[in-house]
Amino acid sequence: MIKITECPRDAMQGIKQQIPSELKVEYLNQLLKCGFETIDFGSFVSPKAIPQMQDTATVLDALDLSSGNSKLLAIIANTRGAQDACEFAEIDYLGFPFSISETFQQRNANSSIAESLIRVEEIQKLCRKHKKKLLVYISMAFGNPYGDAWNPEIAVEWCKKLNRMGINHLALADTVGSSTPENIKLLFSSLIPELKNVELGAHLHSTKEKSQEKIKAAYESGCRNFDVAIHGFGGCPMAAEELTGNIATEELVDFANSNGILSGLKMDELKKAYELSWKIFNNYH
Numbered sequence: 001m002i003k004i005t006e007c008p009r010d011a012m013q014g015i016k017q018q019i020p021s022e023l024k025v026e027y028l029n030q031l032l033k034c035g036f037e038t039i040d041f042g043s044f045v046s047p048k049a050i051p052q053m054q055d056t057a058t059v060l061d062a063l064d065l066s067s068g069n070s071k072l073l074a075i076i077a078n079t080r081g082a083q084d085a086c087e088f089a090e091i092d093y094l095g096f097p098f099s100i101s102e103t104f105q106q107r108n109a110n111s112s113i114a115e116s117l118i119r120v121e122e123i124q125k126l127c128r129k130h131k132k133k134l135l136v137y138i139s140m141a142f143g144n145p146y147g148d149a150w151n152p153e154i155a156v157e158w159c160k161k162l163n164r165m166g167i168n169h170l171a172l173a174d175t176v177g178s179s180t181p182e183n184i185k186l187l188f189s190s191l192i193p194e195l196k197n198v199e200l201g202a203h204l205h206s207t208k209e210k211s212q213e214k215i216k217a218a219y220e221s222g223c224r225n226f227d228v229a230i231h232g233f234g235g236c237p238m239a240a241e242e243l244t245g246n247i248a249t250e251e252l253v254d255f256a257n258s259n260g261i262l263s264g265l266k267m268d269e270l271k272k273a274y275e276l277s278w279k280i281f282n283n284y285h
Contacts, residue, residue, distance in 0.1 A: 143178030201225030
């Protein structure tokens with residue numbers, strides 16, 4: 001069986017036109033009926049950086065959490081954001097993007113890697129105090145387009161270091177679509193046997209043509225936690241002008257069905273979510 005995190009936050013955050021909060025609520029409430037393990041629903045970050053997510057608290061207050069058992073995840077970029085997120089009992093996970101690229105860490109979180117390590121410690125303390133789980137995304141895990149030093153060993157060592165700090169939820173994040181089946185296999189097959197107490201996920205971005213081979217590589221290397229977004233929308237607006245979308249939910253569902261893998265999804269509700277999503281992604285750009 002695989003665990004699936006649906007990422008509407010990732011899908012919506014790069015859209016310039018402000019999506020009405022009521023429409024976000026309608027869409028998220030439908031996603032809550034689909035049986036996803038987790039929903040990455042919003043973020044507590046600077047509205048100047050990501051204006052689309054400035055209504056996260058308003059949206060959260062309007063969600064109908066009785067319609068399913070999905071856990072809620074909110075992205076934060078610093079201790080202030082973590083404090084804000086911890087005020088909401090409904091949130092289960094805080095997600096912190098930790099880039100192993102010094103250049104991208106400055107662009108995405110306005111901090112150095114060294115400063116971000118301190119933030120991880122501070123956020124972890126908040127999570128323990130408020131009974132949340134901290135998920136750290138290893139951003140630029142599969143390559144570096146900025147010219148910073150990168151090789152698989154660097155990514156592996158950062159995962160081990162964070163685990164030694166008490167982080168046991170990690171996701172290897174392919175922020176700009178630079179992963180290949182080869183480096184996906186290398187990283188997951190290196191880390192999963194060593195970090196037995198870590199729940200390790202794949203947050204991959206990809207073109208449609210390469211999605212299946214990336215999913216297959218991660219699954220065959222032992223990964224059972226996947227982040228996806230309906231229709232493959234998304235991408236980090238802090239990373240590039242041309243966004244590379246998330247692995248499409250449909251691609252992961254096709255892979256699971258073709259290989260007899262249970263996903264826990266309710267296909268009738270998922271179909272409704274597919275249809276509803278166009279109210280956002282066809283009308284807001």
